[in-house]
Amino acid sequence: MSLLEVRDLVVDYRMGTTVVHALRGVSLEVDEGQFIGVVGESGCGKSTLGTAVVGVLGPPGFIVGGSIRFRGVELVGLDAAQRRALRHRGLALVPQAGMNALNPVRSIEGHFRDVLAGTGVRHRAEVRARAVSLLEQVALAPSVLRSYPHELSGGMRQRVALALALALEPQLVVFDEPTTALDVLVQRSVVDTIRSLQQARGFAAIFISHDIGLVASLASRVDVMYAGEVVEAGPTERVVARP
Numbered sequence: 001m002s003l004l005e006v007r008d009l010v011v012d013y014r015m016g017t018t019v020v021h022a023l024r025g026v027s028l029e030v031d032e033g034q035f036i037g038v039v040g041e042s043g044c045g046k047s048t049l050g051t052a053v054v055g056v057l058g059p060p061g062f063i064v065g066g067s068i069r070f071r072g073v074e075l076v077g078l079d080a081a082q083r084r085a086l087r088h089r090g091l092a093l094v095p096q097a098g099m100n101a102l103n104p105v106r107s108i109e110g111h112f113r114d115v116l117a118g119t120g121v122r123h124r125a126e127v128r129a130r131a132v133s134l135l136e137q138v139a140l141a142p143s144v145l146r147s148y149p150h151e152l153s154g155g156m157r158q159r160v161a162l163a164l165a166l167a168l169e170p171q172l173v174v175f176d177e178p179t180t181a182l183d184v185l186v187q188r189s190v191v192d193t194i195r196s197l198q199q200a201r202g203f204a205a206i207f208i209s210h211d212i213g214l215v216a217s218l219a220s221r222v223d224v225m226y227a228g229e230v231v232e233a234g235p236t237e238r239v240v241a242r243p
Ligand code: ADP
Pocket: 013, 020, 021, 022, 040, 041, 042, 043, 044, 045, 046, 047, 048, 049, 059, 060, 061
């Protein structure tokens, strides 16, 4: 059994009478500890796939068909509370840099308090100790806890998002364009951190990007999406080497 099995997943966005068919029957598997890349041009459905897998796809997005099994447990059809419980048992998302990954009116310590509360850690001193240790793993100083998102650089905010995802002790992390909004040198150092964290912790990963070179440097397998479908999948060498 794979860690994650997505079968014939169909997702629509419905706005009044307008329907966007974002995923038109996507299948994909991720084994324990495997690092896969999902590439494709803007609008092809990568984020939709990522958010559906982690269980955070919400209206106007609807799963209208197919199945998402995580460790054999079906995610499709669960209510929000059930999905949240499941997320806290192994799924995490690192959202796009610069997107609403962090709450602008909440301190970084507040973010850790919220995420750790979901894992049963509520005692203030314990939250702080866990947060400091997680920040250290992403090369951030403890003083960051007192900061608000706007006081940090883009790269630091993305490291905080990484640490928040790690707080869930995930077995599968979905990275959705985690470095796209960052400038090149910052991007490289965040990618290096992602790589070494994955090697140290052994979580499986789905790394979503439109940058095939970046994906090739990280992933052992690449799935190529086009217009809501996976049009090609295979070992990175084979997919990337195509002329
Ligand atoms: P990608 O991540 O590859 O850029 P997305 O998954 O974001 O692609 O989008 C897939 C399709 O779904 C696109 O046509 C996009 O416009 C549409 N879409 C995404 N999010 C929404 C939304 N919240 N409401 C309506 N349409 C959406």
